[in-house]
Amino acid sequence: MSARANILGKLRNSLAGTTPRPDEFDERLVTAPWRYAPEDRIDRLRSLMEAVHTEVHQCRSDNWPELVAELLNKRNLTNLLCAPSKEHGRALQAYFEATEQKVELLAYDQPVEAWKEELFWNVEASLTGTLGGIAATGTLVLWPDRNEPRLMSLVPPVHIALLKASEIHDNLYDMMVAQDWAAGLPTNVLLVSGPSKTADIEQVLAYGAHGPRELIVLVLEDA
Amino acid sequence: MSQRIPVTELTPDFRGRAEEALADGQLRNNFRVAMDSLMTKRANAFPDADEREGLRELGNRIKAGALSRLPDLLEQLEQKLTENGVKVHWAETVEEANSLVHGIIEARKGSQVVKGKSMVSEEMEMNDYLAERGVECLESDMGEYIVQLDNEKPSHIIMPAIHKNARQVSKLFHDKLGEPETEDVNQLIQIGRRTLRRKFMEADVGVSGVNFAIAETGTLLLVENEGNGRMSTTAPPVHIAVTGIEKVVPNLRDVVPLVSLLTRSALGQPITTYVNLISGPRKPDELDGPEEVHLVLLDNGRTGAFADAQMRQTLNCIRCGACMNHCPVYTRVGGHTYGEVYPGPIGKIITPHMAGLDKVPDHPSASSLCGACGEVCPVKIPIPELLQRLRQENVKNPEQPQQVKGGGAKYSRTERWIWRGWQMLNTRPALYRSFLWAATRFRVLAPKKAGPWTENHSAPVPARRSLHDLAARHLDQNGGRPS
Amino acid sequence: MSQLFYDAAPNATRVSPEREADRHYPEKPEAVTLFGTCVVDLFFPEAGLDAIRLLEREGVRVHFPQEQSCCxxxxxxxxxxxxxxxxxxxxLDILDQSGLPVVVPSGSCGGMFRHHYPALFADEPDTLKRVEALAERTFELTEFLLEVCRVQLADRGAPSKIALHTSCSARREMxxxxxxxxxxxxxxxxxxxxxxxxxxxxxFGGTFSVRMPEVSGxxxxxxxxxxIDSGAVEMVTADGGCLMNINGSLEKQKESFxxxxxxxxxxxxxxxxxxxEVA
Structure with missing residues (x-):
């Protein structure tokens, strides 16, 4: 007998003569306490994210690249990983070229094996889009894909994320249902609620454990 | 690399280890401070008692619902994961699980494993198993890394190195890594970051645990704050997840309340920094992520717990650690005193099914049944009730068939007779009253030493007259009327 | 608590009981039974007598069946x-003779009647009905004075600072x-x-204090x-077990508190x- 058959057999034997319990999920419990007026969503997300060391900026579709340049220059960063295949990547590239920024724009356009060393040690910052945000917990939702792969938001020490205000949902449940996640998930879905941190020594919070030391969120208020 | 902790080698029994821990002022202080802080954080994370209680009840219903159709869910999970390209393996014992993991590593000719935090891999003692076969298995959670470096085991399921303070970590990093001493926690963490970053990059295989396995979508969900979980499951070419069979939930939406309960109960966080939902290996057009993803489903005694409807409730556990944070016994003796992978109240009720009650015969008694654990459990496991049940199993006649593995270890004919005598005294009113009469009249003869009681207390001296006497006289005088 | 599972199929997957609604309190009865508890009986009988006096002052007749012993x-x-x-x-047999409400000057013993007797008798449907009725009419002393007698206490003592300790089972079960x-x-x-x-x-934890004296101590x-550090001049508690534990430890430590x-x-x-006053 295989382990599988043994395990399933034992479990079935222990349940003999019983019926499965009914589904008692009550969506009110995970939505009602977490509803916000549309105009309060940004504030809620912002205050929660700031409480865990995230820098949040409210800006517009036409001025965010300028802000990115400013943020990078302030930190003396020399390169930024972004996706030229995406609309926001192109916008950034155009702005950087037009204003002759010194920051080098890098693209994640080859399998990680081809440039792991460089990605892990030389990339200083990255910029990605998001699928949306969650006001209840101060969370960004990322669905990495070919253009913005999984390690892009994890390995560089600074991660800048673009969040459209119109895509901030009240709570995770609402977002899942609205976008019908259950119908099919990508390889990896990420909920990100701040920069990497640990409290494993004496419960003292330290940021930049293994992932980004800094998370910067740009909320596009008109998008 | 040996994973044995010196403390458990030196002192074989719970009481002995407890005595040593209690005498260690530094250790006691480290735990008291940490547990106080975790209790406060949890309380602050649930400001609304109604909301909290509603959510706990929902958590309980989801887990109970899942258990009530566990075999079907496991099959559904397997099917969905397989469709998603994840290979599913089943193991009845830790030996089988280890051998499966080693087989996967061997097939890739791997020699370096980097591990995210996983209590199931601790159950398996995977590090030892792989080390013996020439595979280096490095812990990447900061706390786990610290205890591994010191050849210890975790003392807490969420905060593995909570028994150490910054000074102790600094000395450890100095001794083992040659780093300059510093008590600045930020600097200590940066030492860990540098060391482990290279390992993430070089590792052949990443191993992780699973917080929830979602049958509906074939998804493995992991929560974490550090990013080591994401690293371990994304950077190496192979990802092996190991988990107990009880971690499966029916629907994706179920994780909304469960994650909220988990992170708020464990650390007082509304959500962890990262919630990582993995539904498969790298697709042909993707540029990173592991080429292979495996899931090892481990039994290790869980089907035994499942067979007993009362003990089945132990499988509700979502491993938040709130029960230990709130336990007055754990707070005083720390996790290593328990001598097992899972310490604290939850450890006491799940270890018997894994190791056998006869391996941990003192655990059920190491509780004042104060009820703090049951009060905070996010999935409402009636921990005190289950401890009481194990006490019954402990004292059963070992010659009778046992309902819990290793039951009857504390059977004592003498103690059984003492309780029979106690029963006689308390069911025969004339006898009981004679006892009261004698105990109060001859109170001066009360022994000055009363076994372990007088280690901590003065000898108990009965009153001059029992309440039976006082009440009879009082009610007689008043003719039973209100005075 | 397990009492809610007695009617489930023996191997059915269990859920936690519904949350208890706020307890509904009856009108003040004419008479009650005092269940003294074994610890109060032998070590703190004056507390039991004072409980009787407090109840009588509220106009409640108190019965004390001499056949009672330990819960x-x-x-x-x-x-x-x-x-x-x-x-x-x-x-149960003794308390059922009069069927009067039962007042217990110790929270953990009251909790035993209310919450653990149903678990003990889960397999005896007829007894269980009686046990449930007992649970329904059992009150911890302070609860009874406050919620049933609606007592109004007139303080006649000098100013004092005190600390209150509540037994865990009383706190969580009652x-x-x-x-x-x-x-x-x-x-x-x-x-x-x-x-x-x-x-x-x-x-304290009952036998925990002698099975695990190191941790309990x-x-x-x-x-x-x-x-002692609280600044109180004394502690009060409504549980005999805790009282014996705390006072015994204080005496052993040669503390005057x-x-x-x-x-x-x-x-x-x-x-x-x-x-x-003990005669």
Whole structure:
């Protein structure tokens, strides 16, 4: 007998003569306490994210690249990983070229094996889009894909994320249902609620454990 | 690399280890401070008692619902994961699980494993198993890394190195890594970051645990704050997840309340920094992520717990650690005193099914049944009730068939007779009253030493007259009327 | 608590019981039975007598069946179910003779009647009905005074500062800490001060105190330290077990600080005479 058959057999034997319990999920419990007026969503997300060391900026579709340049220059960063295949990547590239920024724009356009060393040690910052945000917990939702792969938001020490205000949902449940996640998930879905941190020594919070030391969120208020 | 902790080698029994821990002022202080802080954080994370209680009840219903159709869910999970390209393996014992993991590593000719935090891999003692076969298995959670470096085991399921303070970590990093001493926690963490970053990059295989396995979508969900979980499951070419069979939930939406309960109960966080939902290996057009993803489903005694409807409730556990944070016994003796992978109240009720009650015969008694654990459990496991049940199993006649593995270890004919005598005294009113009469009249003869009681207390001296006497006289005088 | 599962299929997957609704309290009865508890019986009988006096002052007749002994808790928490059940059955028979409401001057024993007897008799449907009726009419003393008698205490004592300790089972199974606090609040000249880790267990836990004396001893030492450091002049508690544990430890440590039973404290404060006078 295989382990599988043994395990399933034992479990079935222990349940003999019983019926499965009914589904008692009550969506009110995970939505009602977490509803916000549309105009309060940004504030809620912002205050929660700031409480865990995230820098949040409210800006517009036409001025965010300028802000990115400013943020990078302030930190003396020399390169930024972004996706030229995406609309926001192109916008950034155009702005950087037009204003002759010194920051080098890098693209994640080859399998990680081809440039792991460089990605892990030389990339200083990255910029990605998001699928949306969650006001209840101060969370960004990322669905990495070919253009913005999984390690892009994890390995560089600074991660800048673009969040459209119109895509901030009240709570995770609402977002899942609205976008019908259950119908099919990508390889990896990420909920990100701040920069990497640990409290494993004496419960003292330290940021930049293994992932980004800094998370910067740009909320596009008109998008 | 040996994973044995010196403390458990030196002192074989719970009481002995407890005595040593209690005498260690530094250790006691480290735990008291940490547990106080975790209790406060949890309380602050649930400001609304109604909301909290509603959510706990929902958590309980989801887990109970899942258990009530566990075999079907496991099959559904397997099917969905397989469709998603994840290979599913089943193991009845830790030996089988280890051998499966080693087989996967061997097939890739791997020699370096980097591990995210996983209590199931601790159950398996995977590090030892792989080390013996020439595979280096490095812990990447900061706390786990610290205890591994010191050849210890975790003392807490969420905060593995909570028994150490910054000074102790600094000395450890100095001794083992040659780093300059510093008590600045930020600097200590940066030492860990540098060391482990290279390992993430070089590792052949990443191993992780699973917080929830979602049958509906074939998804493995992991929560974490550090990013080591994401690293371990994304950077190496192979990802092996190991988990107990009880971690499966029916629907994706179920994780909304469960994650909220988990992170708020464990650390007082509304959500962890990262919630990582993995539904498969790298697709042909993707540029990173592991080429292979495996899931090892481990039994290790869980089907035994499942067979007993009362003990089945132990499988509700979502491993938040709130029960230990709130336990007055754990707070005083720390996790290593328990001598097992899972310490604290939850450890006491799940270890018997894994190791056998006869391996941990003192655990059920190491509780004042104060009820703090049951009060905070996010999935409402009636921990005190289950401890009481194990006490019954402990004292059963070992010659009778046992309902819990290793039951009857504390059977004592003498103690059984003492309780029979106690029963006689308390069911025969004339006898009981004679006892009261004698105990109060001859109170001066009360022994000055009363076994372990007088280690901590003065000898108990009965009153001059029992309440039976006082009440009879009082009610007689008043003719039973209100005075 | 397990009592809610007695009608489920034996191998059905269990859920936690529905949350208990706020307890509905009856009108003040003419008479009650006092269940003294074994610890009070032998070590703190004056507290039991003061409980009788407090009840009588509220116009409630008190019965004290001489056949009563112990609620059965020590054997139950030690794993000796059959022995606990035999003793529980004896008490049930005695308390059912009059069928009067039962008042218990000890929260953990009251909790035994209300929450653990149903688990003990889960397999005896007929007895279970009687057990449920007993649970329904069992009240912890402070709860009964406050919620059923709606007592109004007139403080006649000198200003004093006290700390309150509540047994864990009473706190979690009976909400006794809230009742006791409210009663103490009625005493004008009494200031109740909080003590560090007030809700934490004193380390008694019945036989835990002798099975695990090292851990139990550490717990009671911490408890006595925080009581002494609280600035209170004495401690009151409505549980005999905790009282025996805390006072025994204080005496062993040669500390002068002491605790006493809440019933005695209330009677002394409100009667004007010396309370707890033992003939």
């Amino acid at each position: 059965g808790q020590p054997a139950w928490t030690s794993g000796y179910r059959d022995e606990a059940k035999a003793v529980a059955r004896a008490q 909400n006794t800490h809230l009742h006791a606090r409210e009663l103490l609040q009625q005493l004008e000249a009494v200031e109740r001060v909080d003590h560090d880790h007030e809700s934490e267990c004193c380390g 550490a717990m009671v030492k911490d408890k006595t330290r925080s009581l 002491r605790g006493r039973h809440l019933a005695s404290f209330l009677w002394e404060r409100t009667n004007g005479d010396n309370a707890g």
